[in-house]
Amino acid sequence: MVQTVADVGEFGLIDLIAERTPTESNAIGIGDDAAVVQLHGHTVTSVDTLIEGRHFKHDWSDAADVGHRAAAASLADIAAMGARPRSLLLALAIPADTAVSWALELVDGVIAEIEPLSAYLVGGDVCRSDVATVSVTAVGETNRPVTRTGARVGDTLAIAGRQGWAAAGLTVLSRGFRSPRALVNAYQRPHPPYESGPAAAAAGATAMIDVSDGLLGDVRHLAQASGVLADLDSQQVPVSDQLVETASAFNVDPLTWVLAGGDDHALVATFPAEVNLPEMFNPIGRITDPAGQAPGVSVDGRPWTGSLGHDHFN
Amino acid sequence: MVQTVADVGEFGLIDLIAERTPTESNAIGIGDDAAVVQLHGHTVTSVDTLIEGRHFKHDWSDAADVGHRAAAASLADIAAMGARPRSLLLALAIPADTAVSWALELVDGVIAEIEPLSAYLVGGDVCRSDVATVSVTAVGETNRPVTRTGARVGDTLAIAGRQGWAAAGLTVLSRGFRSPRALVNAYQRPHPPYESGPAAAAAGATAMIDVSDGLLGDVRHLAQASGVLADLDSQQVPVSDQLVETASAFNVDPLTWVLAGGDDHALVATFPAEVNLPEMFNPIGRITDPAGQAPGVSVDGRPWTGSLGHDHFN
Numbered sequence: 010m011v012q013t014v015a016d017v018g019e020f021g022l023i024d025l026i027a028e029r030t031p032t033e034s035n036a037i038g039i040g041d042d043a044a045v046v047q048l049h050g051h052t053v054t055s056v057d058t059l060i061e062g063r064h065f066k067h068d069w070s071d072a073a074d075v076g077h078r079a080a081a082a083s084l085a086d087i088a089a090m091g092a093r094p095r096s097l098l099l100a101l102a103i104p105a106d107t108a109v110s111w112a113l114e115l116v117d118g119v120i121a122e123i124e125p126l127s128a129y130l131v132g133g134d135v136c137r138s139d140v141a142t143v144s145v146t147a148v149g150e151t152n153r154p155v156t157r158t159g160a161r162v163g164d165t166l167a168i169a170g171r172q173g174w175a176a177a178g179l180t181v182l183s184r185g186f187r188s189p190r191a192l193v194n195a196y197q198r199p200h201p202p203y204e205s206g207p208a209a210a211a212a213g214a215t216a217m218i219d220v221s222d223g224l225l226g227d228v229r230h231l232a233q234a235s236g237v238l239a240d241l242d243s244q245q246v247p248v249s250d251q252l253v254e255t256a257s258a259f260n261v262d263p264l265t266w267v268l269a270g271g272d273d274h275a276l277v278a279t280f281p282a283e284v285n286l287p288e289m290f291n292p293i294g295r296i297t298d299p300a301g302q303a304p305g306v307s308v309d310g311r312p313w314t315g316s317l318g319h320d321h322f323n
Numbered sequence: 324m325v326q327t328v329a330d331v332g333e334f335g336l337i338d339l340i341a342e343r344t345p346t347e348s349n350a351i352g353i354g355d356d357a358a359v360v361q362l363h364g365h366t367v368t369s370v371d372t373l374i375e376g377r378h379f380k381h382d383w384s385d386a387a388d389v390g391h392r393a394a395a396a397s398l399a400d401i402a403a404m405g406a407r408p409r410s411l412l413l414a415l416a417i418p419a420d421t422a423v424s425w426a427l428e429l430v431d432g433v434i435a436e437i438e439p440l441s442a443y444l445v446g447g448d449v450c451r452s453d454v455a456t457v458s459v460t461a462v463g464e465t466n467r468p469v470t471r472t473g474a475r476v477g478d479t480l481a482i483a484g485r486q487g488w489a490a491a492g493l494t495v496l497s498r499g500f501r502s503p504r505a506l507v508n509a510y511q512r513p514h515p516p517y518e519s520g521p522a523a524a525a526a527g528a529t530a531m532i533d534v535s536d537g538l539l540g541d542v543r544h545l546a547q548a549s550g551v552l553a554d555l556d557s558q559q560v561p562v563s564d565q566l567v568e569t570a571s572a573f574n575v576d577p578l579t580w581v582l583a584g585g586d587d588h589a590l591v592a593t594f595p596a597e598v599n600l601p602e603m604f605n606p607i608g609r610i611t612d613p614a615g616q617a618p619g620v621s622v623d624g625r626p627w628t629g630s631l632g633h634d635h636f637n
Contacts, residue, residue, distance in 0.1 A: 037468060037470060040471075041470050041472075041548075042369065042399075042400040042401075042404055042471070042531075042533055043367045043400045043401055043403070043404045043406070043463070044367065044368050044369065045365045045366070045367050045404060045468045046365070046366050046368075047365055047366070048362065048366045051360070051361055052359070052360050052366055052462065053357045053358065053359050054358050054360075054410065054445065054446065054460070054462055055356065055357035055446060056412045056413075056447055056460055057414075058416055058448050058456075058458070060450060060451075060452050063451060063452070064450075085356075086357045087357055089356035089357070090355065090359060092357070098368055098369070098370045098460060099370075100371075100372045100414070100460075102372055102374060102456060131368065132368065132369060133370055134370045134371055134372050134458070136372055136374060136377070136378075137377060138374050138377070138454060138456065139453075139454055140452060140453055140454050140456075142372075142416060142452060142456050144370070144372070144414045144448070144458045146412060146414075146460040147357075148366065148368055148462070149357070151359075154351060154359045156351060156355050156359075157354075157355050218356060219356055234354070234355075
């Protein structure tokens with residue numbers, strides 16, 4: 010018999026979660042009305058939700074994968090402000106017949122994702138829902154928040170982290186395949202370049218965003234928020250051999266993954282031209298004057314206006 | 324034609340929310356990867372989720388009610404740590420055919436709940452789900468967090484805020500009635516005694532909890548966390564005339580509402596016997612030595628062990 014969350018109840022499940030969750034010294038974690046931590050500098054908060062059937066499928070993601078992905082989505086937002094995460098809250102709404110082991114493996118995935126960052130799961134909420142809904146709030150700190158609004162004409166546009174791998178992995182899974190494993194893994198457990206966020210802030214980044222809606226779409230968000238034009242150099246946008254090979258096998262243009270994929274949570278930042286880019290950042294374009302046109306994104310100097318279309322790119 | 328969230332899309336809805344949401348000066352609110360605020364002292368965080376059909380019904384709660392209730396649940400947890408709320412994140416998962424007006428009225432309810440507290444809605448997340456799921460994260464600050472664990476033998480047990488009103492209102496609604504309005508309103512828009520949390524901390528409260536699982540159940544949580552026995556004086560537990568009258572009309576024992584109801588988010592705290600209780604707190608019992616028995620709750624000196632049963636109370 011599989012033990013379900015209905016068997017152990019809300020408080021039983023919380024106790025089981027608390028048992029396996031490390032607590033930061035001098036902090037108050039799971040088990041009180043709220044969590045308490047001592048932060049320094051500016052406090053940075055973000056929340057992200059994954060819903061069964063929309064953001065994940067049990068066929069394609071095990072419980073730990075869901076935990077990793079849910080945590081990564083919020084943590085990448087913290088990094089994109091130039092901040093370091095300190096604590097996470099997990100709001101878990103799951104059906105009554107969910108196996109306890111599934112819930113605990115999800116928690117283990119969350120903990121495994123934040124442990125290398127010296128961040129802690131400090132609290133959350135457990136309730137029943139017909140649709141599994143996993144909402145993670147991340148709380149971080151920084152002395153120098155980097156927003157989307159500070160990009161200036163002449164700045165270098167640069168990217169850190171993989172881009173397009175998770176989208177390729179999703180294509181692979183949705184076509185019924187399980188390999189290439191590197192791409193499937195990239196979808197199941199993304200590896201956002203968390204350290205690159207604070208590094209960019211320290212190096213003087215003028216603006217930053219994490220790529221969660223597609224590279225062109227998110228660069229456009231940054232450009233519009235800053236009131237500038239972001240011009241991508243199509244020769245500089247990295248397209249790995251792995252993506253090219255797999256795209257060929259699946260009869261897909263690999264640029265679709267690179268330009269429209271978001272699940273890798275790459276970081277895109279702008280830096281003054283004289284700044285040496287921090288390790289892991291590679292230039293992909295430049296900030297230019299919209300010269301009377303609407304702020305947005307262009308590719309190789311030509312305006313890019315479509316919702317997405319790699320035809321515009323070539 | 325009712326405009327739905329599918330009509331305006333995720334970003335359209337976020338823009339509409341941002342337009343009506345005041346932003347704290349010197350803070351970064353809705354529209355970036357994450358929110359940024361400057362906090363003082365200890366940072367206190369909590370999350371609470373309301374799910375359509377389980378925690379609210381459209382028949383009994385309008386959108387603003389849901390916003391008020393969702394915010395209140397998280398804010399009461401902040402108060403129960405002795406903290407003041409500073410910012411809120413709203414994770415809203417709603418069906419595609421949800422009216423835009425419903426979503427915006429919910430946001431208005433959240434804002435109306437936090438505005439008197441000088442707290443701000445600073446961010447969140449919008450996505451589609453078959454079941455409306457409203458998750459609110461509250462972030463607060465305090466110089467002296469009050470946990471559940473500090474109650475000591477001889478302390479006075481005291482309560483601030485109404486207790487049993489929301490449960491009575493829910494009974495009224497579930498029997499198909501709409502009055503007494505005061506009780507129905509108490510369910511639809513609770514009024515947790517937010518100010519009493521920091522006041523209790525300042526007065527030297529040794530432990531505190533917000534009543535969200537029932538008075539006896541939550542006092543037991545506090546007592547177990549502190550390793551003590553909490554003895555309630557049945558003569559001191561406040562049962563208002565309004566509750567007595569309505570209970571009589573509905574053939575209910577009003578103590579059921581007072582002892583088992585949680586939705587009012589009253590605060591229960593313990594204070595050293597020599598402390599003058601802060602305004603709004605009234606004594607309801609005393610902390611005693613479990614004397615070899617398991618920590619928990621007793622009533623009029625007799626152990627109370629049931630899950631809930633007002634028979635044990637009399």
